Amino acid sequence: MSTASSSTPSPAARAQRAETRAQTRMGAAVADFFLPSDARLDDRTRAMAARVLGDAVGALDLAIRRHAARLLGRTGPDDVAERLLRLRDDVAERLSRPGLLPTELVEEMIARVRHDAMAEALPVAVTGPDEPSLVVRLAGVPDAVVASAASALLAAENRRQDDAAASSELPAELHHRLAWLVAAALHEMADHDPAVGRALAEATARSIAAYDEGDRLDAVATRLAIAIDARGEELPELLTDALGDRRLTLFVAVLARALGFDQTQARALVIEPDDERLWLALRAVALDRSAIARIALALADADPRRDIEAFADRLDDVVAISPQEARAALAGLTLPNDFRSAIRVLGGAAR
Amino acid sequence: MIVNHPTAVLNASFDGDGRLVAADPALAALNARAGGQVGMPMALPALATVVRLARRLGIIVSRAVSVADEEADIDMWARAQPEGAGVRLAVSGWRETPAWSPPRRAETVPADADWRWETDAALRLTLVSPEAGRRHGFDPYAMLGRPLTALFDLESEGDGLLPILAALAGRSALVDQPARLRATGAALALSASVRTDAAGGFGGFVGSARVADVAEPAAVETPEAGLPSGFSEGLDKALRTPLARIVAHADSINAEAEGPIASDYAGYAADIASAGRHLMGLVDDLVDLQAIERADFVPAQDPIDLADVARRAAGLLAVRAANADVLIERPGFADAAPATGDFRRTLQILVNLIGNAVRYSPPGTSVEIGVGHDGGQVSVTVADRGKGIAAEDQARVFEKFERIDTSEIGGSGLGLYIARRLAQAMGGDLTVESAAGQGARFTLSLPAR
Numbered sequence: 001m002s003t004a005s006s007s008t009p010s011p012a013a014r015a016q017r018a019e020t021r022a023q024t025r026m027g028a029a030v031a032d033f034f035l036p037s038d039a040r041l042d043d044r045t046r047a048m049a050a051r052v053l054g055d056a057v058g059a060l061d062l063a064i065r066r067h068a069a070r071l072l073g074r075t076g077p078d079d080v081a082e083r084l085l086r087l088r089d090d091v092a093e094r095l096s097r098p099g100l101l102p103t104e105l106v107e108e109m110i111a112r113v114r115h116d117a118m119a120e121a122l123p124v125a126v127t128g129p130d131e132p133s134l135v136v137r138l139a140g141v142p143d144a145v146v147a148s149a150a151s152a153l154l155a156a157e158n159r160r161q162d163d164a165a166a167s168s169e170l171p172a173e174l175h176h177r178l179a180w181l182v183a184a185a186l187h188e189m190a191d192h193d194p195a196v197g198r199a200l201a202e203a204t205a206r207s208i209a210a211y212d213e214g215d216r217l218d219a220v221a222t223r224l225a226i227a228i229d230a231r232g233e234e235l236p237e238l239l240t241d242a243l244g245d246r247r248l249t250l251f252v253a254v255l256a257r258a259l260g261f262d263q264t265q266a267r268a269l270v271i272e273p274d275d276e277r278l279w280l281a282l283r284a285v286a287l288d289r290s291a292i293a294r295i296a297l298a299l300a301d302a303d304p305r306r307d308i309e310a311f312a313d314r315l316d317d318v319v320a321i322s323p324q325e326a327r328a329a330l331a332g333l334t335l336p337n338d339f340r341s342a343i344r345v346l347g348g349a350a351r
Numbered sequence: 352m353i354v355n356h357p358t359a360v361l362n363a364s365f366d367g368d369g370r371l372v373a374a375d376p377a378l379a380a381l382n383a384r385a386g387g388q389v390g391m392p393m394a395l396p397a398l399a400t401v402v403r404l405a406r407r408l409g410i411i412v413s414r415a416v417s418v419a420d421e422e423a424d425i426d427m428w429a430r431a432q433p434e435g436a437g438v439r440l441a442v443s444g445w446r447e448t449p450a451w452s453p454p455r456r457a458e459t460v461p462a463d464a465d466w467r468w469e470t471d472a473a474l475r476l477t478l479v480s481p482e483a484g485r486r487h488g489f490d491p492y493a494m495l496g497r498p499l500t501a502l503f504d505l506e507s508e509g510d511g512l513l514p515i516l517a518a519l520a521g522r523s524a525l526v527d528q529p530a531r532l533r534a535t536g537a538a539l540a541l542s543a544s545v546r547t548d549a550a551g552g553f554g555g556f557v558g559s560a561r562v563a564d565v566a567e568p569a570a571v572e573t574p575e576a577g578l579p580s581g582f583s584e585g586l587d588k589a590l591r592t593p594l595a596r597i598v599a600h601a602d603s604i605n606a607e608a609e610g611p612i613a614s615d616y617a618g619y620a621a622d623i624a625s626a627g628r629h630l631m632g633l634v635d636d637l638v639d640l641q642a643i644e645r646a647d648f649v650p651a652q653d654p655i656d657l658a659d660v661a662r663r664a665a666g667l668l669a670v671r672a673a674n675a676d677v678l679i680e681r682p683g684f685a686d687a688a689p690a691t692g693d694f695r696r697t698l699q700i701l702v703n704l705i706g707n708a709v710r711y712s713p714p715g716t717s718v719e720i721g722v723g724h725d726g727g728q729v730s731v732t733v734a735d736r737g738k739g740i741a742a743e744d745q746a747r748v749f750e751k752f753e754r755i756d757t758s759e760i761g762g763s764g765l766g767l768y769i770a771r772r773l774a775q776a777m778g779g780d781l782t783v784e785s786a787a788g789q790g791a792r793f794t795l796s797l798p799a800r
Contacts (some may be wrong), residue, residue, distance in 0.1 A: 048575065084652065121549065123549050124471075124472070124546050124547075124548050124554035124555060125548055125549065126472040126548045126553070126554055127553055127556075129471055130472075130473050131472070132471055132472075132473040132475045132496075133471035133472065133473070133475065133477065133555075135477075135496075136471055136475045136477065136495075138498045139495075139496045140496065151496065153497070153709075154496055155492045156493040156497060157478070157494060158478055158479065158480075158481065158491070158492060159481065161478060161480055161481065244627075245471075289409060290408075290409055290410050293408035293409060293410045294410050296408070297404070297408060297410065297412065301414070301549070308404060308408075309403075309404075309407075312404065312407035312408055315407070315408065315626075
């Protein structure tokens with residue numbers, strides 16, 4: 001049950017609540033006013049991120065609630081299970097209040113939405129008459145490791161079309177944290193009933209155990225990139241063909257593999273509209289002028305925020321950077337993600 | 352008047368600073384109309400961008416571009432290739448569309464689709480909805496990477512043609528290709544839009560499948576079929592009033608009624624007004640369409656004089672014809688062609704026919720209107736000296752939403768469809784005789800009185 005109480009709040013309490021709400025809103029409006037326009041979330045990204053979050057929470061809510069209700073039905077009085085199933089409160093709405101969701105989770109949602117929007121908008125590039133697209137070709141090569149990894153990527157992208165099997169596609173750690181938050185919200189809605197709490201705990205642990213991070217599209221693309229193991233001279237073609245086949249995830253995975261970055265880091269370089277580090281990364285793997293230009297043009301066609309003319313102004317400077325210099329400039333990015341976050345935390349705090 | 356060049360490839364070359372060196376005549380003329388010339392960068396911004404990017408990035412740049420030319424937009428595929436110090440531009444698929452054509456059919460899955468599929472350029476499946484597996488009982492994942500024909504057994508239509516081949520050849524959308532699912536034999540109707548690559552080539556299908564209704568024959572046209580009967584009233588109310596307001600405001604901005612504004616903005620306002628007028632015309636057409644497609648539609652049976660109606664229609668279009676430097680030769684006042692029909696509807700048909708004729712007439716020519724008698728029918732013929740309609744397109748001009756190579760502003764592709772339906776409802780007919788390059792003769796016949 002929600003927090004609705006039987007007694008009506010006093011006029012003073014209502015005035016207090018109204019003032020708090022007005023202050024919160026004004027604070028948010030002021031913060032919004034000072035946001036630089038290129039940092040502001042566009043409406044489409046905002047709506048898509050909310051939907052992705054809602055789907056992830058909804059899937060967890062359903063799984064945890066159902067299993068917990070089964071456990072309660074087995075051990076306790078039936079009406080408790082019934083009550084848990086019948087809760088009408090919106091878990092996603094409860095968790096969307098500011099400060100509840102981990103920043104990393106929201107970052108992941110936004111990055112994924114941006115990545116997917118770009119992937120969807122990438123122009124297709126046909127490599128030759130009647131030639132199958134890159135991943136279809138790879139799925140038919142004699143090397144069984146590459147072929148099965150490519151088939152797995154086709155299947156993973158296909159699975160994404162399936163609403164019925166929607167999974168959060170979150171990294172395991174974020175999935176676990178979100179699962180416990182959903183359980184906590186359900187527990188609160190069930191008025192912290194201890195029996196419900198125990199059932200929710202068991203159901204959540206079960207849901208977490210069943211989650212396989214390896215099924216995520218990112219992970220599947222990474223396995224394909226590792227299986228292909230492209231060497232220097234093969235990289236430019238593989239990268240441009242991956243974009244031409246509209247497989248942005250594979251493009252990111254190949255780049256990450258070649259540079260020794262993790263997938264999240266490589267994705268960040270690719271989805272930022274004006275990240276200098278992407279050009280450094282392409283130079284670090286020794287791509288030449290025309291390969292870099294082709295990649296920049298394809299990405300600009302897929303993302304209206306990109307300024308291809310401004311890129312053209314910088315192209316000569318980018319090409320003048322040697323691969324060694326580029327690698328040195330990006331050395332920090334090859335450190336593990338957690339290590340880099342820790343470095344950022346220390347950098348942000350006073351000594 | 353511009354001609355279409357759907358299959359030709361037009362070339363132009365540019366020096367190292369992006370200035371035009373030479374261009375094929377049609378391209379040079381288009382550039383000149385936009386204020387460009389040899390020795391200057393391309394005056395058409397979309398083409399100039401393609402050329403500039405190819406030069407600056409040093410790679411081939413291809414993309415679909417749309418350029419404005421007087422009252423029309425021209426869609427084309429542009430491909431710019433660095434060559435020596437300069438750039439060579441090749442333009443193909445040149446297709447003129449009215450500036451305010453209704454938006455092209457969106458590349459989305461039809462609302463009644465049951466599941467989706469996609470292929471690459473080699474027709475290998477890259478997506479088969481998991482939903483298909485649940486619905487029909489096969490493994491959709493096993494189909495990925497396999498040819499389209501491994502999933503579907505494509506069936507030809509009555510004329511022995513496979514719609515999918517036509518879609519491939521014309522790079523046009525595939526609509527209701529009959530097929531069977533090989534795994535189960537289930538009858539399906541496949542629809543798909545074409546994904547094109549940057550150079551306009553076939554890049555794959557984005558398709559959907561609908562389980563075909565074998566039991567039900569095509570629905571008989573009843574008043575309930577199609578749009579609900581209250582639709583046109585609602586459309587009228589919901590759209591006409593706000594559109595009229597938009598047009599009026601845009602016109603007053605364009606006229607700088609509230610004081611001077613930058614000419615760009617005045618131009619945008621004129622565009623808004625013109626688009627609004629186009630939409631109002633579309634509302635009118637849809638309301639007409641709704642009316643005449645009802646089974647109980649009966650036009651009035653008045654005694655009318657076809658020659659008189661034709662003179663009035665010609666009078667209504669005199670100003671437009673004068674602006675286009677076209678002479679309308681209307682029937683003389685001595686001519687009479689007594690007929691039975693609905694005066695207002697007949698006027699509507701003739702305004703449509705004469706309006707089209709004026710639009711397609713080259714300047715300095717005339718549109719001839721003549722009346723005739725043939726047995727129980729009287730007829731009026733509207734003939735122009737425009738580019739005509741090829742034999743294979745003549746049936747198409749009377750179909751819903753069909754447009755053969757138009758350059759008019761506005762127009763929904765419904766006018767001739769509505770005109771013929773009206774003529775037939777009045778016991779007459781509307782026919783066309785034409786050959787490409789020789790003008791068109793439309794003949795409206797009605798029962799003689």
